[in-house]
Amino acid sequence: MSAHRSAPAPAAAPGPPPRPTRRLVRTVTVVASCLAVLAAAVVVGVRVLGQEPAVTLLANWTGHDEQNFRKAVIEPFERKYHIRVDYQGSSAESQVLGADVEAGTPPDVVVLTGPGELAQYARQEQLAPLEDLITRDDFGPSWATPLADGHVYWFPLKADVKSIVWYPDGVGPQQRRKAAHRPAEWCVGMNSGATSGWPGTDWIEDILLQQSGPRVYARWARGDLPWQSKQVERAFDTWRGLVGGGGDRDLVRRALTTPYLEASEPVTDSPRGCTLEHQASFIRTQESWRRVHGDYEPSGRLIPGATATGAWEVSGDLVALLHSTPQAKRLIRHLASAGAQRAWNASESGFSVHADAQPAPGAAGSAWHRSLAATLLDEEAVHCFDASDAMPPSVRDAFAEATIEFLAHPAHVKTLLRSLDTLSDTPGLTWVPSVCDGTP
Template identity: 80%
Template sequence: MSARHSGPAPAAPGRRPRPSRRLVRIVTLVATCLAVLVAAVVVGVRTLGREPSVTLLANWTGDDERRFRKAVIEPFEREYHIRVEYQGSSAENQVLGADVEAGTPPDVVVLTGPGELAEYARQKNLVALEDLIPPGAFGASWATPLADGHVYWFPLKADLKSIVWYPAGVGAQQRAEAAKRPAQWCVGMGSGATSGWPGTDWIEDILLQQSGPRVYTQWARGDLSWRSQPVRRAWTTWRELIGAGGERALVRRALMTPYGEASRPITTVPRGCTLEHQASFIRQKTRWERADGRYEPSARRIPGATGNAAWEVSGDLVALLHATPEAERLIRHLASADAQRAWSVAEAGFSVNAEAQPAPGSAGPAWHRSLAGILIDDHAVHCFDASDAMPPSVRDAFAEATIEFLAHPGHLEDLLRSLDTLNGTPGLTWVPSVCDRVP
């Protein structure tokens, strides 16, 4: 006998019970609420499981990128739990331009050219930084206020350019003799899409050493003609030093050699060249390490130099395009003494943040300590690389002109006239100052 059923009477065979309308509404409402709740939980779990992020574009790739990640990015990610989506490109100018045009720029960028950054600032693509970086940490030539009074960049790393490298054991008299022989200069103009910039470094430095910071500043901000006597003299001095238009094999070597390979003949037997006019970063190249490279001020080897204690400098400059909390946190980190010191040590470069300098008596090569000292010397004049500070169109034409001049110095008048014409193009953005002080 079956157990007694205490619930409602069963329906007749072949018929199903029909729920009430009220019950249907209740069930539907509950199901909807459950679906919404499940969706919210899924979104919440995904959000909690994903770290906030910031995008960063810079030019370090390969070993440089690995060092940058280890020294600068990874400590930031560990401390703030913000993921850095890093993109390294040797063509970062082109990449940034394309991204800005497409409306998808990175949050933070590191560029070498204040001229390019000034143009982005004029187009309202950059965010002012004076509230995000330590006040007074960087000099005027490094964090230049634009016409609107705002600062839009600061240096993560700096280099000295007004120097000449030579192998250990090459005395002053030998260097003086070598400087008079074009074949003894190690010159390489190649650099992919930016070929020619080593030539611009030469002409800029010659102008600075011969004519001083005031003339240099006028020229760098577009107020001095390319056909003026001081600028023309800088070009012709460079021609005499490196033999522009002279021995075909020598000119061909300079034009065909990548700048990073220019020092290769330093270690050959017999030595193929003795002197290299190049920024401080070149000391880390294998050939100069092997030759135990030393440096001296370029003014000692430039004819007509006036000894004005002025140094051409360059830097990797940080700028902000999106003011998200994560991006602002990264800006503060990159401007901090700890990050600046860590990157300087890892890259063997230099910080111009006074608080990021090595402690007195700390370990390190003497050449490195002395170069670092020059970059923060209050008695020296530091002038930013003029072509990097020029509008991009002028900068690029200048680089191309040095290549043409090296092969055909007789074209100088036409080249300078073309550069003057380009200078007069309406709408160009010029950086107001490139030197931290003008005596």
């Protein structure tokens, strides 16, 4: 569904001349220089017709999620404020944003999954502070985290729970315990194009959290606990035992080559090709889990050596402001509002952690969605942000690559961890100061 096209925005007060659109600049950069004059003429024509977007927004939602986002969040904003939103959805948003920033044409507003990446942009003075535009008390401390300069640069629009294991309806507790000790019963897909390996980082992070607790996890996520520590190495070894790294070569090959969105497809086979999937809450919307009426249980019940209670790894799509224009600031206030967050939450494309955005008890919707929504707002639980997403981008990417190498060659673990320690000690890296609720 295409975005609602409302009337053109009213004329703005005098100010700096409008900058060229990001797509135009990218086009001029890539194609031959002889097309520049034609491209500029197109921009002039668009402006004359009054069709130039008033605010640009880059996020990673495409397909069904993009349709939900447009219908639930963007279109109501456009209708209410008569400000058009030029939305670009890309699964390679980090690369797109990096190219736009380098070209000097970043979007007005961006939604990224990594606070580590946003912290780096904040350090480069690419982001505008948000504390005057949002109410921090609407979000928990692990979601709208101030950096060392005291400013808040992001807030969550969408959240997910990661410390969970999915299974088909009718698979009882005893069956799940047995399946957890059989590597072939795990649905594993490590392939994700340029970002392959991140499902492995989720595994390692959650195992470390469940075995060693939030304090150890938080120290590691902010660069204070060495990769070569016994706790981190134990997490790697536990993962190898669960999914069969270095054992059944066919099993490892399948895990390394399977796209993560296809990992659960064998769960619908007869007999089943796999039974359990350690994956974030968003995977429940996949057709395979819909068909088998998938349910979940906390991962700590199935991870060997787990001792933490009430600790959940979480992730989020975080909103940040790059150009503090009146239209962009209005969009920020809208995205942070309970109404917009509630509308996005109701679509089952994700969850909101806004204090006033959750559905009332007894509201319509699936039981699994209501249960996970309550988990995200449980004030007695400890929520720890995805550690690799909070790490500096260079460390995050190396960690993802290391999980692939480790799954194929587990004997290389000490070399891999030593290399990650060396990289983490690189001067000038920006680490997020806090990733867990109430954990120093």
